[in-house]
Amino acid sequence: MQQCGAFTLIKQSSQCGARLGKVYTTRGTIDTPVFMPVGTQGSVKSLSTEQLIELRAQIILANSYHIYLRPGLDIIKKSGGIQKFNSWNRPMLTDSGGFQIFSLNGFRKIKEEGVEFKSHIDGSKHFISPEISMQIQKAIGADIIMCFDECTPYPATYEYAKNSMQLSLKWAKRCKDEFYKDDAKNTQALFGIIQGSVFEDLRKESALKMQNIDFAGYAIGGVSVGETKEEMLKVIDFTIQYLPKNKARYLMGVGMPEDIWEAIERGIDMFDCVIPTRNGRNGQAFTTYGKVNIKNGEYKDKFEPLDPECNCQTCRGYTKAYLNHLFKSQEILAHTLLSLHNIHFMLKLTKIVQEAIQTDTFFKVKQEFFNKYYSKK
C-alpha cells in the first residue's frame, strides 16, 4: 500500500512539462492534473455532496481557518473528522489557515513563534503557530494537509520576500516535526509550500531547502496575490525546475482556464480556486466559447443552453433565458446552477488536458481549446 500523498507519474508529455499522474490518498486516488473545488467552510458553496459526486469531483479543499473558528475543532473531532462531518467521504485537502490569517490586515501580528489574530466572526483573539496549525489540521483530518507559512504579499521588496521565505522555511521544519510526532503520516500527507515572491534565487532556495526537509508533495504559494500573469508564469518556471519529478506539485489558488493550461504545460499537477463558485454566484459562467455573464439582458430570450458543448445538469436542463430569469428574480437556485456548471467546466477542462497528455497532443488540443474559448460564438 502506498503512503498517503504519494505521486505516481503515468506519462510525461514529449512536448512540454505537462504530466499525467495519480496521487494516492487513504480515501481514494486522484487523477492529475486535477482541479479541486473549494469548500471554504467545509461545504462547496451552494452544492450538495450528491451534486459534487455527480460532477465527479475527486477531491475538495477546505479552509482550516474557517473550520477552526466555526464549527470549531471540538465538533469536528466528535463527528469523527471533517469527512464524517460534511459527508464527503472522499479525498480532501486543508490549507494551513495562513492565507486567511495574513489577509486579516490590521487584525494580526506575526512573530517568529506564530501569529496572533482576531476572528472575523466575533473579534475573539487567537494564536496559531506551525505546531498549532498541524494540530488543527490533524483534528480536521483531511487526507492532504499543508505547512503553515507566510504567504508573502505582493508586491514585496527583495528583503521582505527573503525574510518571509526564510521564516516559512523555519516554520516548515517545525510543521514536519510536529506532524511526525505521532502516526498521522499513515492517514495524512503533509505538503511543503515554496515561497520567495517573484525572485528567482529566492524561489530556488525555497524549493531546494524545502526538499531538504522532505515533504510528501510541494506547493507553489504566494501566487494569485496581485502579480501579473507573466510574473506568475515566471514564478512557476523559476520554481518547478528544482522540484522533484516523483512528487505532486500544487499551484495554490489558481485559477482561470488560461492559467490552468499554462501551469499544466509547465508541470503543475494540482489546482484549487474559488472562481468557479464565486463567479457563478455573480452570474458569470465559463463556457467552451468564452465567458458569459448570464445577468445581461441579451440572454432574457435566448432559449439555448449556457454552453452548447456541455452536458452538465445545468446545460442539459435549463436555458440561458431561464437562468437570466432566476438571477433577476434573486432565486438562489441560480447560484447553484451556475456554480455546478462552472465546476463541471473546470473538471472537464482537466479531463481534456489529461487526454491530450495521454495522446501526446498537448499543443494541438490547447490551440483548439483557445480557438473556441476566445471566439465569441
Next chain:
Amino acid sequence: MQQCGAFTLIKQSSQCGARLGKVYTTRGTIDTPVFMPVGTQGSVKSLSTEQLIELRAQIILANSYHIYLRPGLDIIKKSGGIQKFNSWNRPMLTDSGGFQIFSLNGFRKIKEEGVEFKSHIDGSKHFISPEISMQIQKAIGADIIMCFDECTPYPATYEYAKNSMQLSLKWAKRCKDEFYKDDAKNTQALFGIIQGSVFEDLRKESALKMQNIDFAGYAIGGVSVGETKEEMLKVIDFTIQYLPKNKARYLMGVGMPEDIWEAIERGIDMFDCVIPTRNGRNGQAFTTYGKVNIKNGEYKDKFEPLDPECNCQTCRGYTKAYLNHLFKSQEILAHTLLSLHNIHFMLKLTKIVQEAIQTDTFFKVKQEFFNKYYSKK
C-alpha cells in the same frame, strides 16, 4: 382520453370524507390527496428540477402575478409555455394572480371591471380583469388554471363577505366565457373558487352557484388568511357538502401537517403551501417527531439525521450538527437541504394518507401519526 382536470374517484373511506383519486392532466396524472410545492416565480425556491423529480413531486404551482411581471408573458410565450421555460415537463397549476394583487394593500383599486395595481418590483401600473387573468394564464400554459376572484380578507363583515363573494361569482362567469373562447379547454382545465368567508350560507351559495357555472374542479379560497384553525375547518365543513363527488377539491394555501390531515378527513384532494420551503429557509424542519429548529444550539453536536424515519437526500446524507453549521455559516446549501426535506415530508405525508385510505385505516394511521408527531423524541 379524459378531459384535462378530470377527477376519478378511486376509493372513498368508509370512516370519513377522505378519498383516493386521480386528476388527469395533459402532462400526466396526479394521485390525490396531493401536496403541490409552490414555485412562486416559476421555480420552487432553492430546488432544481432534478431534485423535485427525485422527490417525486407530481405537480407544482406557480403564481401568475409574479410570472406576469417577471419575466413577462412575452418571454414565456416565446419559450413555448411555462413548462418549457422552467424545464418542469410535468403537471403545473397557476393561481389567478388575485391573491397577490389583493395583498398589495394601498397599491390596488378594485372595481367591478377588474383591479388596478402597482407592481411591487418597479411601481409600474397594471390592470387585471377576469378576462385578462385568463389570457395571462393561457399564455403561461399551466395544466390547471384558476378563476380570478377576490380573496375575501379576514375578518370581514357579513355584508362585505357577501358582496365580495357575489363579485367573485360574476368574475367566475366571465372567466369561463373567456376561457372557452378558444380550444384551450383541450389542454388546460379551469377551476372555480368558492368564497364566502366564515359564513355558512355564503359558502353554500357560492358552492352551488359556482356549480351552475360548471368548472372542471373546485377550490376553497379565502382560507389561511388569519382565521383560526377551527374556523378554517368549519369553512371546509360548510362548503364541501355542496361540492360534487366527481370533481377535484382544492384547499388553497394550506398548510401545516395537522391541517392537511383534517382537510383530507373532510374530503379535500389538493393542497399547496409555501410553508415547507419558507420555513425550511428559516431553519425549521418538519419531522416524524415534530418540528425541529435546526438553528438551535442544542443541535450543534447531534450527529444524527433530522428525522430518524426519513429517507430523503438530506436525512440520508447529513446530520443535524452539519445542518446547524451550514445555517450558522450562512451557507445557502442549508436552505436547499431543509426545503428538500420539508417537501419530502409533505409528499410522504400524503402517501401515508393515501395508503390509509386504500386500507381503510384512516383514523388508526392518523392517530399513529400524531402520537409520534406530538411526542418530542
